[in-house]
Amino acid sequence: MSNYHPLTEAEAVQYARSIPGLFSDGAVLTSREIGDGNLNLVFHIREEGREKGVILKQALPYARVVGESWPLTLDRARIESEALQVQAKLAEGLVPRVYKYDPDLALTVMEDLTDHIVMRKGLIARQQYPYFAEHMARFLARTLFFTSDFYVDRQEKKEWVRRFLNPQMCDITEGLVFTDPYYDAETNSFNPLIRTEVEAIWRDDALKREIAELKEAFMTQAQALVHGDLHTGSVMVTETSTKVIDPEFAYYGPMGFDIGALFANLLLSYASHEGHTADEEIRIAYQEWLLETIETIWNGFEEQFSALWQEHVTDEMWRVPGYRERFLTRVLQDSAGFAGCKMLRRVIGLAPVADLETIEDPQVRAEAEMLALHIGQALINRRKTLEKIGQLTAWVREIAKE
Template sequence: MTTVEQEIYEPLNIETAIELSKNLQLFDHDDHLTSEEIGDGNLNLVFRVKNEHSGKSVIIKQALPYAKVVGSSWPLTLDRARIESESLKRTYQLVPKFTPKVYFSNTNLAVTVMDDLSDFTILRKGLIAGNIYPNLAKDIGHFLAHTLFFNSDFGLNQQEKKVQSSRFINPELCKITEDLVFTDPFYDHGTNNIDEDLKPFVSTMLWEDQSLKLEVATLKKAFLTKGETLVHGDLHTGSIFVREEDTVVIDPEFAFYGPMGFDIGAFIANIILNYLSQQVHLRNQFQRQEYQQYLLNIIDESWNAFSEEFTSLWNQYPQDVFMNIDGYLEQTLQEIFKDTIGFAGCKVIRRMIGLAGVEDVECISNQADRNKVKKAALTLGKKLIVERSQIATINELVKVVSEHA
């Protein structure tokens, strides 16, 4: 090797991940390093490289030129690694407490080297296990307020925002969302993953309902056209790492300039799915009710934390004279909230019958129990989409969710 920048792309393995770490001088030359592949996602290779003596470690993430979940028949751009790295760096500027630090990135290799979060837990797994994270809702609300506000025309110089948005054009990964979230689940499409026993229910509930499809078309249009702010683009509970009092958001490779409500809706949708799955995971009625109330509180508190912090930022850092007009903030938040509910509904439905499900539900071994949860989720997802204009407050949303357990 000469310089890393001269490297030609090829997928890393355990040995070359160690070699890359040494070339980057992330460790001392004579350190004894070990490497293991830890990624279980659909699109990338992920390695942990560790000095066994000192315990120091880093994560090396490399984009593959195809989707692992399908194979080489589904090619993908390697530029998503650049987008992820730049999004992480930008987010670290705004909320370093909630973002892994990037030590190195390279477009040629499609590689990002960042903090190792091995002492954290993936939020999805923690929620399935029934764990409680007292700061989660507040942290996510704060994260969303700062990232969505300061990357928008409200909190960023409007000319600078236009320049920044050009760096996050992400057509291939947006296309995945356009198809798998907003299109395929609402038709009898080959990418869907549905138990045969569920198909008649899905056909009646979704595929034959033209009024539902009209609402989904409106939400898809918003996703396609509302370039409001830099969104994470895939903010599910598998993209959040937690400890008892700490929260870190990872994996923004789907980042692009889109609607403010999309990230919020994605997060709420995943909390909803865990909430519904606890009907099976927690058989003890008292424990189930107590934990489900905790999950409802996350929905309520995360939105309220977002709304309060967004309001504070709006008043402190206005980038437009119209932001001082009475009612403009309230109108903006109400529009974000309406989008949030609709996007949450689409995300709930997509995860129940689309290409990639969620472990919360898919790990339910009994098919009848699993399909019962899926029916409840599909019914709720549809309700959120078609009635999003009638759900005016977060308390009303929580009530709607609680009625579908």
């Protein structure tokens, strides 16, 4: 990567201009670095007088959120651009189009989605997205089924696993999601008002055994090409459109890791509205919409995944009556467990979520954070009793009432 250097806004304009077919000759272009995530530079290049431009996303050789002391592989840009192209074929219209990937600069040129907003921001503003659940169910069913052993030739699938080996990004997740929040790690950062609750988690060996099992599943179960970081900051939305972005953590892992990430972030929003929304009727209506969204995502996923299974699975053992149902129950249970870990990490560990962080009063925030911790722990501890998604949403309602 000898040509690699982080682009300036001016260089990003020059770069965009040099790509044939994107802009007309002599177009007046503006460039703005708009990255607000944890890791990368994101340039929005616009032509004066035209609504849509392009996005240039460039990986930095370190984690932006921490600084140069946390070096990071630039190969994540390759993983991201390749995963986006796989997902575009499998879940048409649900990811941004990739126009170009430049390995030397670790740079991907992609569709401008600045007419969308980050889902997390919409959730904080109590917006509802009527197509979101249906779109996500489709995204999950198709990307997870068509990259799994249930569809891909067994030998070819192992090549896919190799192509999407993503050890450094997985290492981040192994640390930040599955290890650090459960002991007094330096990376942790939490509201001092919840220290007693957090210390109880650190002492809870039964809970930590469950998390250890989920960590092992994350590290060893190469079921499908998962997005790997499917929180609500990785989804852009309008009223009618949903686009999944940022698959730089993609790797072959357990299907429930993606589903669980979505559930976790919808539930973090649920907990945060205890602090954001004063009017009880409005709050409950919104929280119910979040729970319905979880149910619709799961039910849609299950239905579409089952239909794909019935159409495409040929292996005699997988066609044994009842095995598909057994497999999907395991995915549901894994999803709940991973969701729980992802809730705990966002309250205790590095990289908190704006849903909770934007609750200004620390005492009010602590109430919402404790609710998130209680829901997260229940999902981890009770996951193996789950048979239907309605049980999970009932737990949430019951815990919120306590």
